[in-house]
Amino acid sequence: MEQRRADNIRQTLEQLIITGAFADGERLDEIRLSQRFSVSRTPLREAFQMLAASGLVELVPRRGAYVRHPGIVELVEMFEVMAELEGMCGRLAARRLTDDALNEIKQAASDCETALESGDSDAYYDENERLHNLLYAASGNSFLAAEARKLQRRLQPFRRMQLRVRGRLMQSMDEHRAIVAALENGDAEAAERELRSHIAVQGEKFNDLMAHYNQSKLKRAV
Amino acid sequence: MEQRRADNIRQTLEQLIITGAFADGERLDEIRLSQRFSVSRTPLREAFQMLAASGLVELVPRRGAYVRHPGIVELVEMFEVMAELEGMCGRLAARRLTDDALNEIKQAASDCETALESGDSDAYYDENERLHNLLYAASGNSFLAAEARKLQRRLQPFRRMQLRVRGRLMQSMDEHRAIVAALENGDAEAAERELRSHIAVQGEKFNDLMAHYNQSKLKRAV
DNA sequence: GTCAAGATTTTTGTATACAAGATTTGCAGT
DNA sequence: ACTGCAAATCTTGTATACAAAAATCTTGAC
Numbered sequence: 017m018e019q020r021r022a023d024n025i026r027q028t029l030e031q032l033i034i035t036g037a038f039a040d041g042e043r044l045d046e047i048r049l050s051q052r053f054s055v056s057r058t059p060l061r062e063a064f065q066m067l068a069a070s071g072l073v074e075l076v077p078r079r080g081a082y083v084r085h086p087g088i089v090e091l092v093e094m095f096e097v098m099a100e101l102e103g104m105c106g107r108l109a110a111r112r113l114t115d116d117a118l119n120e121i122k123q124a125a126s127d128c129e130t131a132l133e134s135g136d137s138d139a140y141y142d143e144n145e146r147l148h149n150l151l152y153a154a155s156g157n158s159f160l161a162a163e164a165r166k167l168q169r170r171l172q173p174f175r176r177m178q179l180r181v182r183g184r185l186m187q188s189m190d191e192h193r194a195i196v197a198a199l200e201n202g203d204a205e206a207a208e209r210e211l212r213s214h215i216a217v218q219g220e221k222f223n224d225l226m227a228h229y230n231q232s233k234l235k236r237a238v
Numbered sequence: 239m240e241q242r243r244a245d246n247i248r249q250t251l252e253q254l255i256i257t258g259a260f261a262d263g264e265r266l267d268e269i270r271l272s273q274r275f276s277v278s279r280t281p282l283r284e285a286f287q288m289l290a291a292s293g294l295v296e297l298v299p300r301r302g303a304y305v306r307h308p309g310i311v312e313l314v315e316m317f318e319v320m321a322e323l324e325g326m327c328g329r330l331a332a333r334r335l336t337d338d339a340l341n342e343i344k345q346a347a348s349d350c351e352t353a354l355e356s357g358d359s360d361a362y363y364d365e366n367e368r369l370h371n372l373l374y375a376a377s378g379n380s381f382l383a384a385e386a387r388k389l390q391r392r393l394q395p396f397r398r399m400q401l402r403v404r405g406r407l408m409q410s411m412d413e414h415r416a417i418v419a420a421l422e423n424g425d426a427e428a429a430e431r432e433l434r435s436h437i438a439v440q441g442e443k444f445n446d447l448m449a450h451y452n453q454s455k456l457k458r459a460v
Numbered sequence: 461g462t463c464a465a466g467a468t469t470t471t472t473g474t475a476t477a478c479a480a481g482a483t484t485t486g487c488a489g490t
Numbered sequence: 491a492c493t494g495c496a497a498a499t500c501t502t503g504t505a506t507a508c509a510a511a512a513a514t515c516t517t518g519a520c
Binding site: 020023058061062065066069070077078090093094096097100101104157158159160163 | 288315319
């Protein structure tokens, strides 16, 4: 038996919202959801609080919880901030990196290459995430690392879409090589620049991508 | 009559925690607090969720809510991130700033000077906060602005301590002038650099400050 | 005196009950 | 038919009740 229903509900709802099971602006009905999950409204409401804190839903007093999907504008804004944070991680990591951490990062980058060669974009995605998480930790600033992980988590489904674009995998891998090289040389400026553009590229190209997939992709991904 | 007790309680507790009424690691007793605020445990627990989301308390399953004051290390880390975010705001603002926004910022800077001349450090603090908030908005990235405000809010009491250090007010004002000048010239690089160091200086000097005030200040500020 | 195991008390987590604000429905009047 | 108002209904917010886990206390053996 699970220990805390509120946490499980938060996780489940988070996944449902992120994958698009709920439309933007849709109200999360406490009673229906409590029946659906076979729990009372109490843990549900606690889950709502957590979701509101991470920006996935908006809590309107006396009105209820409404899911808030980021629009194109907000997404681009979030990518812009993510680029800055990752760049910062790179800059700090280049200065503070230990040998062990560098080796771990190299290993993750190499695992990315392996996934790329076998054409497994899901595996590439996982290794890529690991690589970036290692980088955050290598910044030596755990507050920064936590913030970066939070934002990464929120952008997760959109990054994943990016990786499905033709040629993006190869390009991403090239960028990884440049990043690792910069870290190896202790070149803080290069590491920052490479990482920033590695992320910024995703935000900048997002409009194109959305035009291409034309809303349908996200909404179908229920 | 208020509409949502949970919100009021969150605000009150937030203030109490920030001002140091609760020691680091202290458990927030649901029953005692519910008696103190004359409410039931339900809204209290919702307030706990919100406080946990902003990092002021840690929710340990089946154990309760424990207040978490940032240590020196975490504070320095937070200032490091704040410096980056403010620098980013400056860089973007220098590029995207409208005339109206620039005028507002100039006005706020001038109000800072007025407060400085009258030696009113509290008024200076308020105007300073206004100036920075305007800058965040001027970045044209509302997600960034929101993140910056969140972090500013959390660092608020520590920034305030900074301003009480001898000579810091004058120095801060000089930095403001440099920032405004950079924005006026549309010099993104300079704006970023000036803002970053404007904040970084606070983090870097924090160790000294803490040594000077030697823990006592924060704990007395109950 | 110390330690361990079991009983007792607290305390958290969840369900349910109730109060009050928001929304919808129905009806009267034009 | 349409508007305005009031009653009924629904929904949120809060209090209380109850279950289960953690902490504390008691007791007994060594």
